[in-house]
Amino acid sequence: MIETRALSVALSGKPVLADISVALPKGRLTALVGPNGAGKSTLLMTLGRLLEPASGDILIDGRDLRAVPPRELALQLSILRQEGAIGPRLTVRDLVSFGRYPHSHGRLTAADRLEVQRAIDRLDLAGFADRYLDTLSGGQKQRAQIAMVLAQQTDVILLDEPLNNLDLAHARRVMRIAREEADAGRTVIVVLHDLTVAAAYADHVVAMKAGRVAAEGPSEEVISEEVLSRLFETDVSVAEVGGRRVVLTL
Amino acid sequence: MRAASALILAGLALAVACLAYLSLGARGDWGFVLMFRGARLVALLTVALAVALSTMVFQTLAANRILTPAIMGFDALFLLGQSLLVFTLSGVGVAALGAYVTFGLETAVMLLAALLLFGTLLRRGQDISRMILTGIVFGILFRSLTQLLNRMIDPNEFTMIQSAAFARFNNVPEGLTWITAGLTVAVGIWLMSKHRQLDVMALGRAASMTLGVDHDRQTRRLLAAVALLVSVSTALVGPIVFFGLLVSALAHGLAGSWRHAVLLPLSALLAGCILVASQTLFERVLHLQTSVAVVIEALGGLVFLAMILRRRKT
Ligand SMILES: Nc1ncnc2c1ncn2[C@@H]1O[C@H](COP(=O)(O)OP(=O)(O)OP(=O)(O)O)[C@@H](O)[C@H]1O
Numbered sequence: 001m002i003e004t005r006a007l008s009v010a011l012s013g014k015p016v017l018a019d020i021s022v023a024l025p026k027g028r029l030t031a032l033v034g035p036n037g038a039g040k041s042t043l044l045m046t047l048g049r050l051l052e053p054a055s056g057d058i059l060i061d062g063r064d065l066r067a068v069p070p071r072e073l074a075l076q077l078s079i080l081r082q083e084g085a086i087g088p089r090l091t092v093r094d095l096v097s098f099g100r101y102p103h104s105h106g107r108l109t110a111a112d113r114l115e116v117q118r119a120i121d122r123l124d125l126a127g128f129a130d131r132y133l134d135t136l137s138g139g140q141k142q143r144a145q146i147a148m149v150l151a152q153q154t155d156v157i158l159l160d161e162p163l164n165n166l167d168l169a170h171a172r173r174v175m176r177i178a179r180e181e182a183d184a185g186r187t188v189i190v191v192l193h194d195l196t197v198a199a200a201y202a203d204h205v206v207a208m209k210a211g212r213v214a215a216e217g218p219s220e221e222v223i224s225e226e227v228l229s230r231l232f233e234t235d236v237s238v239a240e241v242g243g244r245r246v247v248l249t250l
Numbered sequence: 251m252r253a254a255s256a257l258i259l260a261g262l263a264l265a266v267a268c269l270a271y272l273s274l275g276a277r278g279d280w281g282f283v284l285m286f287r288g289a290r291l292v293a294l295l296t297v298a299l300a301v302a303l304s305t306m307v308f309q310t311l312a313a314n315r316i317l318t319p320a321i322m323g324f325d326a327l328f329l330l331g332q333s334l335l336v337f338t339l340s341g342v343g344v345a346a347l348g349a350y351v352t353f354g355l356e357t358a359v360m361l362l363a364a365l366l367l368f369g370t371l372l373r374r375g376q377d378i379s380r381m382i383l384t385g386i387v388f389g390i391l392f393r394s395l396t397q398l399l400n401r402m403i404d405p406n407e408f409t410m411i412q413s414a415a416f417a418r419f420n421n422v423p424e425g426l427t428w429i430t431a432g433l434t435v436a437v438g439i440w441l442m443s444k445h446r447q448l449d450v451m452a453l454g455r456a457a458s459m460t461l462g463v464d465h466d467r468q469t470r471r472l473l474a475a476v477a478l479l480v481s482v483s484t485a486l487v488g489p490i491v492f493f494g495l496l497v498s499a500l501a502h503g504l505a506g507s508w509r510h511a512v513l514l515p516l517s518a519l520l521a522g523c524i525l526v527a528s529q530t531l532f533e534r535v536l537h538l539q540t541s542v543a544v545v546i547e548a549l550g551g552l553v554f555l556a557m558i559l560r561r562r563k564t
């Protein structure tokens with residue numbers, strides 16, 4: 001479980017997150033939703049210790065995040081960032097293999113290679129495994145980055161808009177993977193803009209607005225016309241189609 | 251495979267260049283010739299190793315293949331430290347300290363200043379144009395400060411200072427050869443032992459932090475190593491601005507690999523090859539004493555221009 005207590009974060013001296021206190025349950029899939037600029041990416045980066053909070057605490061299974069040494073953290077927590085430009089010219093397999101670095105520090109074992117191959121297969125990248133990233137399409141690159149995060153095999157998985165650039169079949173594949181990881185006991189936190197997807201896959205939803213938590217709870221409670229209309233300041237209707245909630249804006 | 255053959259070829263070429271340097275046009279007592287030329291060869295190879303490794307590592311830290319320590323004003327910083335030392339201690343005082351202690355002090359000043367100035371810059375800087383501009387401004391600032399100090403220094407003590415506009419490869423201060431060679435090899439071994447971590451750091455600060463590399467701390471250490479290597483090469487031959495860029499561009503082109511296990515040794519071999527071969531050509535064959543630095547710098551400068559123009563297009 002990840003818990004934040006009165007967390008606030010400032011970027012370039014400007015307060016971006018204020019008084020965030022949430023509890024993200026272990027073994028569950030949590031969706032982080034909210035309008036552009038609400039602070040979703042900032043929260044995710046802070047949870048992944050890529051940004052430092054101005055005040056407040058983050059606890060992972062009751063342990064202060066600040067107390068975890070970098071190497072150990074990389075074995076516990078992995079993160080897919082929204083902007084993930086890669087410097088060197090890598091193949092897909094090179095990139096995914098970097099996900100094993102926390103485990104093997106660059107000397108891949110047979111077990112590591114197996115794990116890399118599994119991540120490649122799960123993201124349907126087998127046909128591109130030895131292609132250079134700069135020769136791939138946007139969605140293929142995004143899948144390669146997700147595969148790298150999966151190869152890291154951590155208990156906490158943070159995904160910032162993993163569905164960016166993905167077609168509907170691959171978006172479904174990625175959400176099913178996120179679901180499987182949560183069902184395997186991992187804490188999965190996903191930033192999503194598609195609320196229908198959030199309703200279908202998430203157990204728990206945190207809605208953010210202007211740097212604060214607007215609503216938090218089980219997805220049935222948060223994904224409702226009333227909450228969402230207030231959150232996005234626009235009329236949102238939630239319909240039932242085939243036993244599933246579908247979020248519409250027209 | 252391509253990387254392995256590039257390494258082998260570069261190694262062979264370096265061996266041939268070294269043999270030519272030692273033997274070409276030698277007359278008289280071979281023992282004496284070998285001793286004299288051997289020491290100078292060691293100095294050349296030390297400079298090559300220092301320039302190549304400092305450039306490759308700095309480019310990894312800066313996540314950029316156009317920036318080099320020299321372009322960012324590192325060597326100008328070393329020369330400033332040198333003048334500062336003569337200025338504060340006076341030439342007599344520096345002479346009394348001896349070559350080793352002076353070099354140690356200059357290097358210490360350099361390390362401190364480099365960490366202070368470039369530590370924060372690298373951490374923030376993603377905007378390359380701004381980094382280049384900052385480097386140029388730093389370079390001009392350090393050079394002008396050096397000039398100012400040199401004017402204020404007693405003309406009699408001025409001979410202590412070797413600041414020059416160009417590198418001079420043919421009169422290397424002999425007292426420093428062996429200690430700098432040892433230092434450079436030690437730093438080189440340390441850097442090679444970190445090649446896997448350097449691969450990760452090349453992915454950028456955020457990516458390497460998520461993979462468990464304490465990026466800020468490692469950057470400080472590596473930056474200190476870069477400062478040490480630049481101190482070595484500047485103390486031996488003076489400022490070399492574009493040679494590192496030439497070497498790194500060649501190494502990246504020939505290696506076809508992102509692995510530092512290949513890039514570090516290949517760049518060192520290529521640097522040694524270029525330096526020794528051109529020194530042999532100009533000194534032994536063409537009998538032009540001073541042009542080596544000019545030619546190498548001109549080539550490197552062209553590479554710099556080409557890389558900047560190519561960036562424009564893409
Ligand atoms: N480096 C920065 N300096 C100052 N403000 C920033 C910086 N980065 C982001 N912000 C601001 O912080 C706020 C939160 O940004 P964040 O990227 O967390 O939003 P988000 O919820 O992820 O939005 P999106 O849905 O567009 O990805 C925004 O108002 C943004 O303008």
Ligand SMILES: [Mg+2]
Nearest residue numbers: 040041042082
């Ligand atoms: Mg975002």
